[in-house]
Structures are given as C-alpha cells and as structure tokens.
Amino acid sequence: GNSVTQMEGPVTLSEEAFLTINCTYTATGYPSLFWYVQYPGEGLQLLLKATKADDKGSNKGFEATYRKETTSFHLEKGSVQVSDSAVYFCALSETRGAQKLVFGQGTRLTINP
Amino acid sequence: DAGITQSPRHKVTETGTPVTLRCHQTENHRYMYWYRQDPGHGLRLIHYSYGVKDTDKGEVSDGYSVSRSKTEDFLLTLESATSSQTSVYFCAIHDRGGKENTEAFFGQGTRLTVV
Numbered sequence: 605g606n607s608v609t610q611m612e613g614p615v616t617l618s619e620e621a622f623l624t625i626n627c628t629y630t631a632t633g634y635p636s637l638f639w640y641v642q643y644p645g646e647g648l649q650l651l652l653k654a655t656k657a658d659d660k661g662s663n664k665g666f667e668a669t670y671r672k673e674t675t676s677f678h679l680e681k682g683s684v685q686v687s688d689s690a691v692y693f694c695a696l697s698e699t700r701g702a703q704k705l706v707f708g709q710g711t712r713l714t715i716n717p
Numbered sequence: 718d719a720g721i722t723q724s725p726r727h728k729v730t731e732t733g734t735p736v737t738l739r740c741h742q743t744e745n746h747r748y749m750y751w752y753r754q755d756p757g758h759g760l761r762l763i764h765y766s767y768g769v770k771d772t773d774k775g776e777v778s779d780g781y782s783v784s785r786s787k788t789e790d791f792l793l794t795l796e797s798a799t800s801s802q803t804s805v806y807f808c809a810i811h812d813r814g815g816k817e818n819t820e821a822f823f824g825q826g827t828r829l830t831v832v
Contacts, residue, residue, distance in 0.1 A: 608759075640823075647807060647823035648760070693759055702748060702767055703811060704775065705821060707759035 606631045610694050610708030617684055618716050625679040625711050627668075627694035635696040637661075637670050637677040638705070642691040651679075651692070655699070686715045720744050723808050723824040730831055736795040738827050740808030742788075748811040749791040750775075750821070751783065753804040760807060766791055798831045805829070 611626040629637065636655045640648040652661030657672035666681045677694060694708040720743030730736050740749060748767055752760040752775075762775030764783040772783050780802060782794045795802055808824040 610759075645825075647825045648809075649823070650820050653820075695759075702765055702773070703821075704750070704762055704765060705752075705760070705809075707752075707761070709757050709759045 606635065606696060606698075606706045608694050608696055608706055608708035610711055612709075613711040614714060615711060616714045616716065619686055620683045621715075623679070623681040623684045623688075623713070625692055625694075625713070627677045627679065627708060629675050629677065629694075629696050631675075631696055631698075633698065634672075636699055636703075637668070638695045638697070639666070639668055639677070639679050640693040640695060640707075642693065642710075644690070648693065684713075684715050686717055689713055689715045721808060721810050721822055721824045723806075723827050725827060726825065727828045728830070730798050730829070732799060732831055733797050736798050736829065738793045738806055738808075738829070740791045740793070740810075740824060742791075742810045744810060744812065744822075745788060746810040746812035747788075749785065750809040750811070751781075751791070751793045752807045752809065753777065754807060754826070755804050763793065763806075795829075798829075800831050803829060803831045 607630045638653045639651040641651045652663040654661040654670035660669045668679045691710045693710045695705045697703045722741045724739045750765040751763040761777045766772045766785040784792045806827045809821045811821040
C-alpha cells in the first residue's frame with residue numbers, strides 16, 4: 605500500500621538558518637504530494653503541493669520538488685523565522701476517486717531567535 | 718477559511734461509554750473524512766464519506782462507526798470507548814468538483830481522553 609516516511613524530529617534551528625525536512629514515499633501509480641503545516645492548537649493547513657513529476661510547489665518561502673526517480677518530496681526553506689515553528693506533515697494522495705490522504709509521522713520544528 | 722466545525726473540542730470520557738463526535742460543514746462538499754492524530758503516526762484515516770449515506774472504512778476503522786444522514790454532517794461514534802482511542806480527531810472536507818488534485822480542508826480537531 606501507499607506510505608510516507610518523514611525525517612524524525614524534533615528539529616531545532618536558529619532564526620535565518622536553512623531548513624530541510626526529508627520526505628520519501630511509496631506508492632502505486634502517480635500520486636499527488638503535499639506538505640501540510642500544523643500550528644499549535646490548530647488544524648492542518650496546506651502549505652504546498654505538487655501533482656506530477658518534476659513539479660515544484662512553493663509557498664511562504666518554502667519549496668519542495670516532486671522527484672519521481674528518488675520517490676522524494678523534501679521540504680526546504682532558505683531562511684527560517686520564529687513564526688515557522690510548527691509541526692510539518694508530508695502526505696500523498698491518489699489523483700482520482702476519494703483522494704484519501706496518507707500522512708508521514710510529522711516533524712516538529714522549533715526556531716529559536 | 719473553509720466552513721468546517723468540530724464538536725466538542727475537548728472531551729473526557731470513561732472506558733466503555735459511547736462517544737459521538739460531530740463534524741459540520743457549510744461548504745456543501747461531497748467528501749468528508751475522519752482522521753486520528755497520534756505521536757509517531759501522523760494522521761491516519763478512520764472512515765470517510767463520498768455522499769449522503771455513502772461511507773467506507775479507512776486504515777484504522779476498528780472500534781469506530783460513522784453516519785452521514787445529510788451533506789453537512791458527518792458523525793464519528795465510538796461504541797464503547799477504550800484507552801487506545803485517546804487521541805486527537807480531525808475532520809476534513811474535500812470537493813473534487815470533477816477536478817483532480819484539489820485541496821482538503823481540516824477542522825480544528827477534537828481532543829478525546831478515555832480514562
């Protein structure tokens with residue numbers, strides 16, 4: 605079945621540091637890939653997505669590229685801010701039907717000033 | 718923000734009691750989902766619905782049932798709560814509208830503690 609594996613956390617960085625959170629997936633067919641973010645006490649919000657190989661999703665300075673050859677979708681940001689502190693989830697879904705989401709385990713990110 | 722409301726937001730219940738969580742949407746979306754969030758597991762799908770009275774099981778459906786008698790409401794019931802069902806429960810909605818790869822919206826979550 606489909607699965608997503610994320611870099612273990614927690615991750616702690618200083619403000620303005622470079623961020624990478626690794627994500628790899630296993631899937632039949634050609635899934636869509638997502639990064640969701642969860643701020644404390646809130647639900648999940650879509651951060652970015654990519655729907656086919658070599659697509660790059662981007663939002664709020666975050667980027668991730670759909671790499672079919674390495675089955676990866678790593679999240680990157682060049683200069684993190686304290687406000688980026690949150691839990692980040694990598695996820696995939698099939699492109700048709702119910703499009704159920706399959707999530708990675710989540711990575712808690714803390715940015716210190 | 719998508720119009721999706723979960724109730725209650727917090728609940729403490731005793732082992733063996735029935736519990737019902739409610740998800741209400743104002744978006745008229747076709748698809749609704751219940752996930753649970755546990756440390757080290759991310760979110761896992763419990764049940765989902767693809768229309769009124771149309772539901773199906775997800776990855777972790779044992780011990781849960783659902784009902785959808787109208788488009789806007791999706792209920793999750795724990796028939797006899799156990800401590801292993803202590804978790805944070807999220808509802809999500811999604812409307813394909815005939816399109817692929819559209820976005821799912823999540824509620825604020827319900828923190829359930831079974832003692």
